[in-house]
Amino acid sequence: MFAIIEKQSNHHIAKFKRPFPHSVDTVWTAITQNENLQKWMGNLEIIDLRKDGKIHFNMNDGTDAYEEIAITDYAEQRVLEFEWGVDTVRFELSSTENGSILLLVETIHELTVHTPKDLAGWHICLDLLIDLLNGIEHTNFPMENWQQCFNEYQKRIGAVEKFS
Template identity: 30%
Template sequence: MKDGVLLERDGRFELRFERPLDHPVDVVWRAITEPSGLAAWFPFDIEGPRETGAPLRFVFRHGEGDPFDGQMVEFTPQSVMELEWEGPETLRLELVADGAGCVLTLINRFDDVGKAARDAAGWHACLTALGASLDGVESPDGVWAAVHPRYVEAFGPEASAIGPPPPA
């Protein structure tokens, strides 16, 4: 699986991942937008209507943190879902058909570069879980711990200043 990249644009930072998936757009769209699909890979439940401009509530499934509010910046069925929450931070998911499958692009924009390696490892683990769920197999354990050192090395110490230690 290809690693994500860290970019700087207009004074903000951006993590970008592209994942080719052997599933059609409609199947992947359900997995990235519907509660039952999100439960397999996304770190929180998203409460609220799936429409541009809608208020949203993000709730951790296992009580890891307090719920927080955000909004749906863009929702174009079968194509784009962009979420925003405090920070400000945005997460944009784009789907493009590619033969019998599709390509998913995940773009996470934020202000504090210190969390880039931590969050890149997190999104990498999430996308691994998404792929496994779509393929009907178990997601491997320990993905975050396995990939975090690569992101620390690739992005450097400034991009690794914030974050918990790898899980035991």
């Protein structure tokens, strides 16, 4: 399921919606506990999980380099929002009869050449999260799948820009 990308008044939003046959508690744990988080988004490390807390984006390049990311909104088991450069990324969880729904919303202030890369990255990371919750762990990032998603998001961004 590719993200829906929409133009708002002065920004764009990309929405990824993923249903899970798992409880909110199970998904929340996978998103917020480092031993799980780093299995599907290896660069992120939660340092202080609360509103105005912080996350590290680790470069994973053999140095200890990282960027500090501020948590801008937080509600236990429901919302985790953080800075993503000049943009924001927001995870929202809700219960369903069959498990839960995760909504990831990236608020994008300016579409750039990097935007489809980010969207492809989130797409693949969400696929890795789904696999993790289903008992499958990946040791390598699936670059071929990322490349296919990147190509698709380039087209989608182009279409959004054309009609903006």
